[in-house]
Amino acid sequence: MSTQPIPTTSIESRKKVTTRTLRLKKRRAEPITMLTAYDYATALAVDKAGIDSILVGDSLGMVVLGYENTLPVTMEDMLHHCKAVARGAKTALLVGDMPFMSYQVSVKQAVRNAGRFLQEAGMDAVKLEGGRERADAIRAITSAGIPVMGHLGLTPQSVHQLGGFRAQAKEAAAAKTLLEDALILQDAGCFAIVLEAIPARLAELVSKQLDIPTIGIGAGVGCDGQVLVTHDLLGLFDRFTPSFVKKYANLHEVMFDAIAAYKDDVDRQLFPASEHTTDMKDDAWEAFVRMLD
Ligand code: KIV
Numbered sequence: 001m002s003t004q005p006i007p008t009t010s011i012e013s014r015k016k017v018t019t020r021t022l023r024l025k026k027r028r029a030e031p032i033t034m035l036t037a038y039d040y041a042t043a044l045a046v047d048k049a050g051i052d053s054i055l056v057g058d059s060l061g062m063v064v065l066g067y068e069n070t071l072p073v074t075m076e077d078m079l080h081h082c083k084a085v086a087r088g089a090k091t092a093l094l095v096g097d098m099p100f101m102s103y104q105v106s107v108k109q110a111v112r113n114a115g116r117f118l119q120e121a122g123m124d125a126v127k128l129e130g131g132r133e134r135a136d137a138i139r140a141i142t143s144a145g146i147p148v149m150g151h152l153g154l155t156p157q158s159v160h161q162l163g164g165f166r167a168q169a170k171e172a173a174a175a176k177t178l179l180e181d182a183l184i185l186q187d188a189g190c191f192a193i194v195l196e197a198i199p200a201r202l203a204e205l206v207s208k209q210l211d212i213p214t215i216g217i218g219a220g221v222g223c224d225g226q227v228l229v230t231h232d233l234l235g236l237f238d239r240f241t242p243s244f245v246k247k248y249a250n251l252h253e254v255m256f257d258a259i260a261a262y263k264d265d266v267d268r269q270l271f272p273a274s275e276h277t278t279d280m281k282d283d284a285w286e287a288f289v290r291m292l293d
Contacts, residue, residue, distance in 0.1 A: 014050065014091045016091055017053060017091060017092055018093060019124075019191040021052065022052065022053070022093065023191070023212065025052070025213070025225075026211075026213040026224045031224070031226065032052050032053070032213055034051065034095075034226065035227065035228060035229075036059060036060075036229045037054045037085050037088070037230060038057075038063075038064050038081045038084070038085065039088075040088040043086075043087075044088040044089070047088065047091050052093060052225070053215075054089050054092045054093070054094050054095065055097060056082045056085050056095070056097060057127075057229065058070040058078065058157070059231075060073065060077070061099075062237075062239075063229060063231040063232075063237045064081075065077070069156065069159050070156045070157055075113055075116065078098075078117070079116060079117070079120055079121045082096045083120075083121050086123065093124050093125065094122065094123045094125070095124065095125045095127050096117035096121060096123035096126050096127070097127045098113060098114065098126050098127065099157075103128050103134070110128075110141060111137075111141050111144050111146075114126045115144060117146075118146060125146070125147035125191065126146060126147075126148055126149070127148070127149040127151055128148065128149075128150070129151040129155035129157050130150075130158075131177070131180075131181030131185065132180070134150075134188075135185070136188075138150070138188040138189055138190060139188045139189055147191045149190060149191060149192045149193065149194060150193040150194065151193065152181055152193060152195055152198075153167075153168045153169060153194075154166065154197035155196070156196075165197075167197045167198065167218070168196075169198045170198075175198075175199070178198065179205070179206055179209065182195075183210070186210055191212055191213075192213045192214070193206075193210070194214075194217065194227060195214050195216050195217070195219040195223060196216075196218060196219065197242075197244070199220075200219060200220025200221070201220070203222055203223050204220060204222025204223070207223050207224055208222075217229075218243075228245060232245040232247070233245065233249075235249050235251050235253070236255070237252070238252045
């Protein structure tokens with residue numbers, strides 16, 4: 001890992017990233033960067049680093065709330081975290097992930113819930129999972145003026161149907177279905193599509209066939225952009241790390257060491273030291289003691 005500081009463009013000089021920016025980046029063959037964030041502090045750091053887009057992913061159910069999968073995550077959970085991220089990030093395109101059962105029951109409910117991400121939580125766009133079966137919902141949401149990002153391949157909200165968190169579209173027929181779905185999502189109005197855990201050569205072909213950008217996670221370098229779960233990249237989530245993640249830090253270990261050092265300091269009465277302590281002037285103290293007599 002390089003020890004050189006990485007230059008970041010000053011925040012003031014950066015313009016708000018929009019769906020148009022992503023389209024232009026694809027046209028210019030400039031890679032699009034995206035990361036997840038679920039809280040104010042992380043959003044600040046991701047935005048400051050110049051990442052194009054922040055996804056408030058329902059992955060927060062696993063890495064923040066400790067669920068086994070993303071299915072228990074509710075609209076209220078998502079809106080709560082989206083609001084925190086919106087307070088921290090001023091430049092990145094903010095995408096709120098629609099949770100399980102917030103868009104599957106009816107098109108009307110899908111539009112209403114998508115609207116809440118923009119109206120109540122400060123998001124710029126929403127993301128939802130699935131292929132052709134979501135086309136009607138996508139058309140209706142985009143008709144309401146809400147940009148939609150699609151999500152194909154390993155779609156975690158279908159974990160039970162897929163038989164686990166496993167790579168998708170590895171056989172010819174499934175690859176053909178995925179390509180068709182991508183074209184249908186583009187036609188339905190998606191401004192971009194996440195491709196998760198699919199073969200790299202399929203992701204590259206899909207990316208070339210689409211006019212809209214693809215954002216890959218475990219889908220190789222041929223996508224128009226890349227996204228990772230920030231907790232994985234930072235090594236904050238100790239349960240498991242998918243093989244497609246590059247860990248840039250081990251913050252779980254850093255956090256554990258700091259907490260253990262604090263405990264040790266308190267046990268040995270080394271903390272708080274004088275510099276962490278407020279004192280009272282002698283005359284005020286003496287006046288106080290006199291009051292007690
Ligand atoms: O929820 C999430 O973080 C996601 C990304 C993995 C793309 O959907």
